[in-house]
Amino acid sequence: MADPLPDHAGHRARLRQRLLADPAGLLDHELVEYLLALAIPRRDTKPLAKALLAEFGGIGALLTAEPEAMMRVDGMGDAAAAAIRIAQGSALRLLHAQVADRPMLANWQALLDYLRADMAHRGVELFRVLHLNTRNVLIRDEIMNQGTVDQAPVHVREVIRRALELQSAAIILVHNHPSGDPAPSRADIEITRRIVDAGKPLNIAVHDHLIIGAHGHASLRALGLI
Numbered sequence: 001m002a003d004p005l006p007d008h009a010g011h012r013a014r015l016r017q018r019l020l021a022d023p024a025g026l027l028d029h030e031l032v033e034y035l036l037a038l039a040i041p042r043r044d045t046k047p048l049a050k051a052l053l054a055e056f057g058g059i060g061a062l063l064t065a066e067p068e069a070m071m072r073v074d075g076m077g078d079a080a081a082a083a084i085r086i087a088q089g090s091a092l093r094l095l096h097a098q099v100a101d102r103p104m105l106a107n108w109q110a111l112l113d114y115l116r117a118d119m120a121h122r123g124v125e126l127f128r129v130l131h132l133n134t135r136n137v138l139i140r141d142e143i144m145n146q147g148t149v150d151q152a153p154v155h156v157r158e159v160i161r162r163a164l165e166l167q168s169a170a171i172i173l174v175h176n177h178p179s180g181d182p183a184p185s186r187a188d189i190e191i192t193r194r195i196v197d198a199g200k201p202l203n204i205a206v207h208d209h210l211i212i213g214a215h216g217h218a219s220l221r222a223l224g225l226i
Contacts, residue, residue, distance in 0.1 A: 011046075012037055028059040035087055039079040048075045060214070061121035063088040069123070092118055096141075103136045104172065105207065111172075112210070112217060119176040119212040127154050127175040131168040132207070140166050154191050160198045171199070173209040182213035189225050196226060 015034055019026060026034075029049045036045035055073050056062040062070075067081040095117050098110040111130075119126060125147045131140040142162070145154060154175075163171055173192060177183075192209040199206055208221040220226050 011044075029053055031087075032059065032062065032084070035083045036080050039077075039083040048073070048080075051075070056121075058121075060117075063091070064118070064121045066123070099138060101137060104130070104132055104138055105136050115174055115210060115212050116217065119174070120214050122176050123178055125176055125178055127173070129159055129162065130172040130174065131163060131166045132170040132172070133167075134169040136170060136207075139168065156191070156194050156198050159195055160202065160204065163199065163204045164202065168204060170205040170207050171195075172207050175209075175211060177211055177213040180214035182211040182216050182218040184209075184211055184218055184220055184223070184225065189220065192220050192226060 012034070015026070015030060018030075019034060023031075029046065032049035032052060033046045036048055037043075040048075052062050052070065052073055053059060056065055056069075063084060065084075067078065067085065070076050070081045070084065071078065092114070095110070095114040099107055099114055102110075104111060119128075126143050127145040127147075128141065128143045130138055131142070133139050144158065144162070159171070159173075173195065175188075188209070188211060192206070196206045206226065208219050209226065211218040211220075
């Protein structure tokens with residue numbers, strides 16, 4: 001006689017059927033559980049899924065966590081971390097497709113969705129520049145600096161030099177606040193104004209500086225600070 005299937009096998013089969021029928025109907029821990037099951041097929045992955053969500057505070061923070069941080073949770077290995085990174089990468093590709101080859105200023109909500117998915121739950125501060133052509137279509141999305149939990153060094157000369165290299169007609173500045181609070185600091189306002197001033201004589205417009213946090217976003221343009 002064949003060995004009986006482990007108890008979690010039937011649960012996983014039911015979970016698979018629910019996933020195929022309505023992926024949005026699954027709870028966060030069930031989505032993570034099934035992702036982990038792809039990498040750890042002979043193990044009940046529900047406890048590990050719940051441990052990961054508790055460790056990182058939610059599915060958004062988990063999906064954007066660094067693999068090294070994931071693997072500090074007992075039971076995680078590189079294959080399981082890679083399964084979660086597949087989910088993150090797929091989500092970002094889907095969201096990026098909504099902003100590619102379209103006028104950025106007319107597709108603002110899609111841009112915010114993409115940036116929040118990528119940056120809202122990062123544990124360190126990133127500074128990125130979106131380069132646009134004369135039709136305000138994205139031509140390059142570059143992370144220029146990565147810093148500590150509260151600072152990513154920004155150099156005006158590097159931002160403008162790169163815009164000239166790419167022949168950018170306009171740029172959108174973006175960075176995240178790992179604290180979760182997107183309110184601009186005095187330094188955020190000052191560096192934005194310096195970049196605006198440096199770009200003006202070169203006909204490089206700064207459309208906005210967006211600050212992304214887990215609790216929302218801030219637009220320096222909307223706040224009247226540009």
